Amino acid sequence: MPLLNSSDILNWIEQCDTEIVKAWGPIAVGLLAIVIGSIINILLLWHQRKQNNRQNKFNTHQLELSKSKEERNEILQRLDTFYGPFIQLRTQSEVIYRKFESELEKEYKQKGTRFRTLRHLLEGKTLSPQENDLLKQILEINEKLLTLIESSSGDIDKLELQDLLGKFSAHIRILKLAYEKKLNGPIELFEDIVFPLAIDGAIESATERLKYRLNEINCMLKWQGTYQKKLKSNSTIRYYDKHGDEYTNRTLFIDLSELYNPFREQVKRGGRILDAGCGVGRDTRYFIEHGYTVISFDASREMVRRCNEYPHAFCQNMSFKDIAYKEEFDGIWCCSSLLHLKLEEAKEAIKLLTTALKCDGVMFISLKLGKGHKRSLGRLFQYYDEDTVQELYKDDSRLEPIKLWQSKSLVVDDLDGKWLNLLLRKKQFFF
Numbered sequence: 001m002p003l004l005n006s007s008d009i010l011n012w013i014e015q016c017d018t019e020i021v022k023a024w025g026p027i028a029v030g031l032l033a034i035v036i037g038s039i040i041n042i043l044l045l046w047h048q049r050k051q052n053n054r055q056n057k058f059n060t061h062q063l064e065l066s067k068s069k070e071e072r073n074e075i076l077q078r079l080d081t082f083y084g085p086f087i088q089l090r091t092q093s094e095v096i097y098r099k100f101e102s103e104l105e106k107e108y109k110q111k112g113t114r115f116r117t118l119r120h121l122l123e124g125k126t127l128s129p130q131e132n133d134l135l136k137q138i139l140e141i142n143e144k145l146l147t148l149i150e151s152s153s154g155d156i157d158k159l160e161l162q163d164l165l166g167k168f169s170a171h172i173r174i175l176k177l178a179y180e181k182k183l184n185g186p187i188e189l190f191e192d193i194v195f196p197l198a199i200d201g202a203i204e205s206a207t208e209r210l211k212y213r214l215n216e217i218n219c220m221l222k223w224q225g226t227y228q229k230k231l232k233s234n235s236t237i238r239y240y241d242k243h244g245d246e247y248t249n250r251t252l253f254i255d256l257s258e259l260y261n262p263f264r265e266q267v268k269r270g271g272r273i274l275d276a277g278c279g280v281g282r283d284t285r286y287f288i289e290h291g292y293t294v295i296s297f298d299a300s301r302e303m304v305r306r307c308n309e310y311p312h313a314f315c316q317n318m319s320f321k322d323i324a325y326k327e328e329f330d331g332i333w334c335c336s337s338l339l340h341l342k343l344e345e346a347k348e349a350i351k352l353l354t355t356a357l358k359c360d361g362v363m364f365i366s367l368k369l370g371k372g373h374k375r376s377l378g379r380l381f382q383y384y385d386e387d388t389v390q391e392l393y394k395d396d397s398r399l400e401p402i403k404l405w406q407s408k409s410l411v412v413d414d415l416d417g418k419w420l421n422l423l424l425r426k427k428q429f430f431f
């Protein structure tokens with residue numbers, strides 16, 4: 001039943017005092033007009049504020065875009081005027097140097113020592129006419145490198161890289177003076193002016209970092225939004241994200257020479273290495289410091305952050321599934337990382353890694369010795385033995401095994417653990 005019907009309302013109006021209505025009517029109308037006016041004003045203000053916000057957002061976005069365009073041009077300029085030419089000249093120099101030192105290296109090896117150009121010149125030892133011509137060519141390229149470094153010093157934003165370039169320049173100058181026989185005094189005086197082996201790796205990492213940023217900016221400009229690559233996480237990756245300190249303390253300082261050596265024997269000197277699942281970057285650092293150029297990746301953001309703490313590294317947050325390199329690496333280093341993938345996933349990863357490898361390149365894989373798989377503190381571990389490990393590569397006709405060996409664990413709290421190490425080569429001809 002309705003509480004009030006229309007006849008009730010009519011009765012109530014009739015009963016109202018007409019005098020009251022006459023007196024308060026205009027006031028009520030006035031108040032109503034004020035209320036409506038205020039509401040309209042508020043609505044107008046609200047609309048205007050919204051428009052202003054939109055305009056501000058648009059302006060900020062335009063500013064960001066123009067800043068990004070500026071940054072893109074700056075990066076392109078740095079790549080064109082410094083990093084590109086530097087890499088070109090260093091490649092020329094390296095190729096000629098290989099020819100120059102080949103005979104001398106053999107001679108020194110027989111004597112049980114290593115050949116070093118500066119020492120050889122300081123000791124006043126002779127060079128064959130051909131060696132002399134080749135060295136002259138190297139010195140000419142060095143002069144161009146010096147000019148490039150001096151003219152582009154503003155393009156290098158990392159202090160550590162500037163420091164390395166300083167050492168490199170000093171070495172070039174001393175080498176020239178030694179060649180011109182202008183240096184006197186004991187050899188030991190100049191012994192510490194060594195060629196900084198990390199130079200090529202550092203330049204390569206800086207170049208890759210710039211290219212990566214360029215790609216980010218291009219995506220941002222294309223989609224007119226921010227570019228963020230999101231990686232799917234799993235409990236293994238979450239473990240590494242959470243236990244950064246603990247994992248660093250356990251693994252950063254172990255000496256893996258017994259694993260590095262067989263790999264280095266197969267990878268050309270100064271070659272390009274992919275450190276796949278690099279963790280805190282112990283091996284990335286080792287290879288760069290020994291004259292290789294290294295690209296690294298890891299699925300854990302925390303591991304990537306730590307690897308990139310070494311100023312000459314370039315590490316990306318990427319999973320095995322994302323590998324898209326094609327014939328770019330002389331060596332692939334997969335130290336205790338593939339063991340976190342189940343057998344079928346690991347096989348898929350090895351296919352992608354093989355595509356990333358140059359023909360005749362080698363891949364090192366270290367795995368835990370045992371059977372089946374298990375989980376420990378959220379991490380998945382897949383175990384292998386001499387038979388099951390063949391499953392990883394036997395269906396890929398591009399690969400051939402070159403060495404399989406066991407080693408003891410070097411991690412303090414896992415000294416009972418045993419490892420299975422595998423070296424694979426990508427054949428030069430495969431069908």
Ligand SMILES: C[S@@+](CC[C@H](N)C(=O)[O-])C[C@H]1O[C@@H](n2cnc3c(N)ncnc32)[C@H](O)[C@@H]1O
Nearest residue numbers: 240277278279298299300319320335336337340
């Ligand atoms: C045992 S650690 C080894 C790290 C380093 N290679 C070393 O020897 O110290 C395993 C590494 O593999 C990474 N990892 C696990 N699954 C991965 C995946 N699917 N893609 C890329 N990295 C992965 C982890 O984040 C971790 O850093």
